[in-house]
Amino acid sequence: MISKRSFLCSTASAGLALVTGGLVAPARAEAQFPSHAVKWVVPYTAGGATDVLSRLICQYLSDKLGQAFVVENKPGAGSTIGTQAVISSPPDGYTLLLTSTANAINASFDPTLTFDFAKSIAPVAGVARIPLVLVVNNELPAHSIAEFIAYAKANPGKLSIASSGIGTSLHLSGELFKAMAGIAFTHVPYRGSAPGLTDVMSGQIQGMFDNVTSSFELVRAGKLRALGVTTRDRSEILPDVPPIADTLPGYETTSFYGVGAPRDTPRDVIDLLNKEINAALADPAIKRRIAELGAIPITGNASEFGAMLAGETERWRKVVELSGTKKE
Known part of the structure; x- marks a missing residue:
């Protein structure tokens, strides 16, 4: 026979076990990050x-x-x-x-x-x-940043530069370049990088500032010419392309x-x-x-x-x- 006192003690102990094992433990698990997706x-x-x-x-x-x-x-x-x-x-x-x-x-x-x-x-x-790179159509008679600037100054109104949209880093990198180089060109915004690159390759647009991620394979394949990267150092996937800052000191975007x-x-x-x-x-x-x-x-x-x-x-x-x- 279990005494009433023993029964109550056992019940209290079991209740305490439920609290510590059933309520407190889940609370600790819930506090641990992350507990769900x-x-x-x-x-x-x-x-x-x-x-x-x-x-x-x-x-x-x-x-x-x-x-x-x-x-x-x-x-x-x-x-x-x-x-x-x-x-x-x-x-x-x-x-x-x-x-x-x-x-x-x-x-x-x-x-x-x-x-x-x-x-x-x-x-x-x-x-x-991710560095950006200035790429141009292969027919453009410019093989360096200095030559590109000289061509722009000698041919006012003839250059169009694409971007992935107004207000993007690609667009504003071009605006910064234009101001620092003292040149003018027409900005042509596209809905994304790919259509802009397509028109540069076809010659409808003369150049574009683009992330190296989406353009380096086109450069390696000879479909575009890279003139300069926007970082202070060279890009590891375009090691032969010098920084624009070599010609325009202080120029840098990413x-x-x-x-x-x-x-x-x-x-x-x-x-x-x-x-x-x-x-x-x-x-x-x-x-x-x-x-x-x-x-x-x-x-x-x-x-x-x-x-x-x-x-x-x-x-x-x-x-x-x-x-x-x-x-x-």
């Missing part, structure tokens, strides 16, 4: 360097952290639609943004923005920089990508993501694939990436002012 928003259409970089890192994070990191493409309005979607998400680390040069440019280029990017997004980690989260995302979550993204960038297979794209990894802590974002935003503000171009 993480959404990685790419504010561009699928395909291209943004998708390749995102999927490489998301696969690494999924394997390392034991939860799915899922790429979700939200294109439109020069990256604004995807950016707004992340800004409006809960600040819990489960919605991330692939930040880019477009965010730095739009801060001054787009007066219609309903948010302050610098105040709305918490910097998490850098991903990569496309960059990184990761951001909604403001007020917990610091421990940001630090964990930063640590693992940096580990991904150090992974030999990922490093090799990034190099194949002509990209340069951006490593460092979240604060360093935040400082880089601020610097890029100021850099592009000056270029936007120089170009005199704003979104209408």
